[in-house]
Amino acid sequence: MNGLVAGYLPLFDIYLIHLGLAFSQYIVLRAGVFSLATAAFAGIGAYTAGIFAVNLGLHPALGLLAGTLTGMAAAIFLSVPLARLRGVYQAIATVAFIQICLSLNIYSENLTGGAMGLNNIPKTVGTGTLFVFAALATYLIWAIERGRLGRAFNTIRQDEAVAASLGINITRHQMLAFAISGALAGLFGGLEAYHSYALDPNQFGFHLLITALSYVILGGRNSVVGPLIGTAILIILPEIARPLAENRMVIYGIMLIVVINYLPKGIADTAIDAIRARRLKARGDAK
Amino acid sequence: MLAQQLLNGLVVSGVYALFSLGFTLVFGIQRILNLAHGAIFMTGAMVAYYVVDSGMPLWLGFIVAILASGLLSVLVEIVCFRRLRKTGDEEFGGIISSIGAGLVIMTIAQQVSNTQVLRFPFETFPVVIFKFWGLRVSMLQLFMASAAIILVLLLGYYVYKTAFGRRIRAVTDNEHAAMLMGINPNFIYSQTYFIAGALAGAAGVLVGLAFNSITFLMGEPYLMFAFAIIILGGLGSIPGALLASLVFGMVQTLTIAYLPSGLTDTIIFASLFLILLVRPHGLLGKEDAGNLRGRR
Numbered sequence: 001m002n003g004l005v006a007g008y009l010p011l012f013d014i015y016l017i018h019l020g021l022a023f024s025q026y027i028v029l030r031a032g033v034f035s036l037a038t039a040a041f042a043g044i045g046a047y048t049a050g051i052f053a054v055n056l057g058l059h060p061a062l063g064l065l066a067g068t069l070t071g072m073a074a075a076i077f078l079s080v081p082l083a084r085l086r087g088v089y090q091a092i093a094t095v096a097f098i099q100i101c102l103s104l105n106i107y108s109e110n111l112t113g114g115a116m117g118l119n120n121i122p123k124t125v126g127t128g129t130l131f132v133f134a135a136l137a138t139y140l141i142w143a144i145e146r147g148r149l150g151r152a153f154n155t156i157r158q159d160e161a162v163a164a165s166l167g168i169n170i171t172r173h174q175m176l177a178f179a180i181s182g183a184l185a186g187l188f189g190g191l192e193a194y195h196s197y198a199l200d201p202n203q204f205g206f207h208l209l210i211t212a213l214s215y216v217i218l219g220g221r222n223s224v225v226g227p228l229i230g231t232a233i234l235i236i237l238p239e240i241a242r243p244l245a246e247n248r249m250v251i252y253g254i255m256l257i258v259v260i261n262y263l264p265k266g267i268a269d270t271a272i273d274a275i276r277a278r279r280l281k282a283r284g285d286a287k
Numbered sequence: 288m289l290a291q292q293l294l295n296g297l298v299v300s301g302v303y304a305l306f307s308l309g310f311t312l313v314f315g316i317q318r319i320l321n322l323a324h325g326a327i328f329m330t331g332a333m334v335a336y337y338v339v340d341s342g343m344p345l346w347l348g349f350i351v352a353i354l355a356s357g358l359l360s361v362l363v364e365i366v367c368f369r370r371l372r373k374t375g376d377e378e379f380g381g382i383i384s385s386i387g388a389g390l391v392i393m394t395i396a397q398q399v400s401n402t403q404v405l406r407f408p409f410e411t412f413p414v415v416i417f418k419f420w421g422l423r424v425s426m427l428q429l430f431m432a433s434a435a436i437i438l439v440l441l442l443g444y445y446v447y448k449t450a451f452g453r454r455i456r457a458v459t460d461n462e463h464a465a466m467l468m469g470i471n472p473n474f475i476y477s478q479t480y481f482i483a484g485a486l487a488g489a490a491g492v493l494v495g496l497a498f499n500s501i502t503f504l505m506g507e508p509y510l511m512f513a514f515a516i517i518i519l520g521g522l523g524s525i526p527g528a529l530l531a532s533l534v535f536g537m538v539q540t541l542t543i544a545y546l547p548s549g550l551t552d553t554i555i556f557a558s559l560f561l562i563l564l565v566r567p568h569g570l571l572g573k574e575d576a577g578n579l580r581g582r583r
Contacts, residue, residue, distance in 0.1 A: 081560070081563075081564050085567060087378050087379075088318075088320050089567055091320070091382060092518060092563070093559075096515070096563075097560065100553055100556045102552075103550070103551075104553055107547075107550055210386055213383065217383055247398070249391075249393070250390070252390055253388065253389070253390030253391035253394065256384065256386060256390070257366065257388060257391075260371065261370045261380070264374065264376055264380060
């Protein structure tokens with residue numbers, strides 16, 4: 001039993017880190033912003049934390065704090081121009097942002113190690129720390145969902161005109177969603193840096209964007225359970241289907257197409273809706 | 288030196304134009320950003336390679352590649368977008384769905400090519416270099432430029448001068464009204480996707496010949512550049528995409544020639560960002576940026 005747990009521990013670590021990134025993607029979509037910039041924020045956070053540890057030799061806690069803050073600062077900075085755009089245009093702008101970060105990263109070799117990546121980062125983060133942070137992030141998202149903020153986000157996503165007529169400041173709320181997204185991505189990027197010894201610039205490119213997005217799409221975009229389940233399925237699936245591991249990306253691709261076409265709300269949300277409908281019906285029958 | 292660079296830029300622009308015209312055509316008609324377009328471009332190059340590899344002449348490879356990528360593009364439309372359009376969630380869902388399609392196509396290509404760089408056999412395209420006025424032009428460059436110009440002209444004729452093109456433009460303008468006029472939009476969509484895919488496939492073969500290196504990842508940078516091009520030209524605008532391809536090909540060639548090479552991408556995407564902020568509907572686009580829902 002012990003061997004089994006130890007064998008799957010690295011997988012669990014990956015799950016916890018990616019959960020944070022999934023929440024970072026989730027919170028912007030929830031606020032009605034079609035931003036795909038999570039990968040860039042995670043890269044910024046990871047590199048800040050890595051540079052703090054390698055070049056400056058500072059304590060990991062400081063590095064994580066710095067990673068979170070720079071991620072958040074980048075997100076707030078990005079949210080100002082993005083407030084002027086909508087829909088597809090926001091998506092394109094954030095993809096451009098990822099490309100800018102990526103190419104700047106490769107260009108500034110002295111600071112980030114360029115295409116060689118940042119190596120020899122001391123490993124200071126274990127499963128325990130990851131679990132605590134992932135739990136905190138889950139709680140944060142859950143608390144937002146239950147509170148006034150979550151309802152405001154819902155209103156903005158469903159209809160901006162209605163939200164504005166109810167006195168919800170759209171720009172400020174979307175900026176807030178961005179700040180949370182950037183902070184989460186920065187934090188979990190930093191955790192990734194302290195967990196994996198080395199960083200590679202291409203780690204935070206288009207691929208991570210697709211991965212984070214798939215977690216949220218598959219799980220669901222309207223409840224905190226969505227990213228939890230989506231991340232779990234997409235991380236565990238390649239392990240179960242070992243023979244298919246080479247075709248992992250085919251599975252991802254087919255799943256994206258099938259889910260968005262036939263379960264547009266995602267697995268968790270569809271299930272939750274079905275349960276609710278059943279309960280309502282049961283209550284109706286009782287009367 | 289400058290004249291030579293401008294000439295090279297012109298050839299590059301032609302390839303960009305072929306790639307981004309299909310991209311913008313699809314966006315104009317369906318409001319869908321087809322992120323599988325890069326994979327379709329790559330398919331064109333690969334099909335041409337395998338046809339040539341099996342001993343057939345290059346011209347046959349070119350035609351087969353164009354047909355194959357056109358059909359693949361139609362398949363992507365039917366599998367990924369047709370259902371989404373009925374539910375009315377194509378703006379968000381289309382991006383996700385086409386990312387999925389791109390992943391599937393690229394992974395299959397990776398398996399087929401064993402993750403290797405494919406190269407056309409030597410002298411598949413005769414290496415002949417013309418010199419005039421101090422400029423050097425290869426036969427291949429001439430072929431690329433003329434193929435691009437011919438295909439663009441054909442597209443222009445098709446869209447603006449024929450009855451088919453009139454139907455396409457009618458559906459672009461207002462799908463519902465076009466249906467009332469007896470146009471079957473699904474047929475028009477298939478046609479548009481075929482044209483878009485065929486153009487991308489042609490661009491793929493040209494790029495494959497020019498750099499003589501074909502990998503399953505070759506579509507990605509072009510997809511990213513196409514973003515910049517169609518934003519600059521205005522999403523959905525055909526003349527805009529042409530103009531923007533020209534500007535973009537020139538700027539890229541010149542920045543690579545005269546500026547530190549690592550910064551090319553930064554400059555390109557930073558300027559894309561600025562264009563989005565200052566003029567989101569691009570140079571020649573209509574002013575409906577951000578309001579994409581009011582069409583149906």
